[in-house]
Amino acid sequence: MHRDEARTIKFQLAHWARELADADGVVPRPSKLGKGGVTADDVIDAPTLAIGLAPRADDDYGIALRYRTDVPRARAIAEQLAEQAGPSVDVRRTGRILSLSGVPTWSGMPLPAEPAQGETGRIRPLRPGVSLAHVDVTAGTLGAFVVREADGDLFVLSNWHVLAGSPSAEIGDVILQPGPADGGTAPEDRVGTLADLVPIRPEEAMTVDAAIALLDEPQADLEYPVGTITETVEARGGESVAKVGRTTGRTSGRVSAIELDDVMVGYGGLGAVSFDDQIEIESSTGGPFSQGGDSGSLVYREDGVAIGLLFAGSESGGPNGTGLTYVNPIWTVLDALGVNLARSTARQASI
Secondary structure, three states, rough: OOOOHHHHHHHHHHHHHHHHHOOOOOOOOOOHHHOOOOHHHHHHHHHEEEEEEEEOOOEEEEEEEEOOOHHHHHHHHHHHHHHHHHHHHEEEEEEEEOOEEOOOOOOOOOOOOOOOOOOOOOOEEEEOOOOEEEEOOEEEEEEEEEEEEOOOOEEEEEHHHHHHHOOOOOOOOOOEEOHHHHOOOOOEEEEEEEEOOOOOOOOOOOOOOEEEEEEEEOOOOOOOOOOOHHHHHHHHOOOOOEEEOOOOEEEEEEEEEEEEEEEEEEHHHOOEEEEOEEEEEOOOOOOOOOOOOOOOOEEEOOOOOOEEEEEEEEEEOOOHHHEEEEEEEHHHHHHHOOEEEOOOOOHHOOO
């Protein structure tokens, strides 16, 4: 079906899914946190479905339905919606979806026990894919270099839960490369300071998990790993993509769903946070596309055009059960922070 038609059906199914869930009692939404005694646990246990568009051949779309295996009622609702949607529906079970970074003890997916395939050591000049984190976070990934047109200063782009990691984080906090879990210490491994962020608010539907850090020294390798990435594009589904991350290194995948709403992501002490308009990636190899510690990676098409910022992943689902990866659309991230992908280092970018 055409994309606009698929969107209409998506919204109809989302409304019906909430009605089915309401039949079992009031279904807590993130917006109801703290109201009427609704807790973070209530939101996590609610039979919420993520619903989006599933790419098919020749600009054709079906409906993507994602449900969590740890919520029994969600499966029953997904089956009812799938029967209504017909053969154009793509139903997958995901297990829990978690922010993919080693973060403070109150939040996130722990770093994998096995040795990382990516770069966890001290790397100078800085480049995408290396270990990076707030001084009080364990380790995430440096995704890209960005600039603000007003001043031309060079920043690194990653996730909120990598560069801030806590509601108590403040602008000016120290950022380390490598991250503390990989041996980074202050002041020896300081590379910059937290400069701006999009706060994670569990009571709202979020669209991005993003932050930037101002570099102390504007030395950076913008060419790694596929040349300087300066162009962005809206994901349409089915694209072959890649990323380079702290844990799994360089991996390849395919955009398996777009415009996913109600993606419930676990943030430990913050509880579950709902994300709308997200991109889903499945691995195109035998291993996972991402694991804990890959948060903040830039996801790009094979031709070196950016499509999104990696922030979360599921415990199951996807080819070979290696999980599915969730990505913020890159244009949403850049717009939220008022930055552009860097074309050159330091103030040369604004000249």
